[in-house]
Amino acid sequence: MTGCILAIETSCDDTCAAVVTVDGELLSNRIASQGLLHARYGGVVPEVASRRHLEVIDAVTADALEAAGITLADVDTVAVTRGPGLIGALLVGVSSAKALAAARGLPLVPVDHLHGHVVSATLGPDPIEPPYLCLVASGGHTFIGRVEDPAHYTVLGETLDDAAGEAFDKGARLLGLGYPGGPALDRLARTGDAQAFRFPRSAPAELDFSFSGLKTALLYRVRDLGEAEAERRRADLAASFQRAIVDALIARVRQAIVCERLERLAIGGGVAANSELRQAMGDLCDELGVRLWVPPPELCTDNAAMIGAAARFTPALPYPEYLDLDATARLA
Amino acid sequence: MNILGFDTSGPASAACVLRSDGKAFEHEPRPEALTAPPAHARELMPAIAHCLERARLAFADLDVIAVGVGPGAFTGLRIGVSSARALARARETELRTVSSPAALAAGAGEALSLPLIDAGRGEVFAALFEEGEGRWPPFAADPERVAARVRDEGLDPLATGNGAVRFRDVLEAAGIRVAASGSGTHVVRGLSICRLAAAEPATPPEAVLPDYLRLPDAKPR
């Protein structure tokens, strides 16, 4: 096996390692999710996440190598997320990746986490080809990117406040669905009437998004209805709330497709697992004659395979140039 | 036996290669690193590579990797421990752990040593060593409480470490001696980590975790 990239991702609350080849073949993709660990805090606690990453990172990395049928001796390049994300969490992955690469004299590729989301559809047997548009929507980020060459992406529009996944989680919390609430809200919404309540579709300038007003609107609506009535109409509230988020995302993507005149679209990020969004995005693409790539859920949520994918298009730093590489919470 | 030892519990990255012929190649932390914000991610690996280079050794030539596991600043400890574990795994090198306050005490050159590592929130991680033997296991407390304990037991230790520098006024007011500012004894030395590691057993890499001494600062809802 030649051209194996070992990729590591620890930017938030999932400890991830994967092996991909330079040709874009996915050999393994391992994720140790911390979801339940943070549930009792009602959100990701950075110190708790960082400790957990350190506890499991070696096992996750070893597991990814084993599942790929290789050993460290077969790895040609190490790739790691350097940001954006939780700094303490990122540093576990960066330190581990640097030391692994250094001890074996291997090159290292520092990867922008968002670049990973943008190129995750380039993996596998049916890779997307540039130029294409990409909607990335997760708990941490929401933006539309344009990809001319997979080494780069241009952000055409992004959220000005909350990310779409954050809006889902906050909405779910207001409806008493616990944390993380996105998937639970998705399930509940299927049994509700999406026309029952009218929530605002905020449309800031250009191709940007804004979701913070939506959460406030839901808060007021729940308050106005009163506890008993809000509980009784929970499915309708969930369906209407979800419809507002999906509508906002679809409207912007429609606008971007028309403006940019591109015929290929990929979606990524945890919100891309939302069933209504997938359906609506499919309908939109059919209507506009655009081909849609929706990676499987394990390539949409945070994962290391996408970091390996981005590493294929990012210059590697030879040993010892990366020894002083630092993680960064925000990328310029 | 070629030993690589390092520590990231404090503000400065410490590293040293102790070669099998007994020669030490140590990265001396800059004194100003004591007061600057820590930069272990930028400093640790270059310091390690530099020690190896001077010792004319490669990672594959190492017999033991030793890491200071704190207590100390959480993020720094994780950088040190994740680096140590990955280095050990990458070359199947033996891994050993060393208590950071023990290493600080070893560098103090006093019979009775009081290593104090800044623990934030107005507290220090304190321990007491007599002739290299631990007398108080590490604990977190405000400097006043540490001083009271020293006085109650009628001791006269020398306090070192960034916690000692930070709370010099409190400690000296309580009659505790603090090593001179700018003294090299306030930082953990890589050479101390190497020397103390000689007496430590090998640990499986995945079992090596920092000695946090404190739970994460988060409350369940």
Ligand SMILES: [Zn+2]
């Ligand atoms: Zn992400």
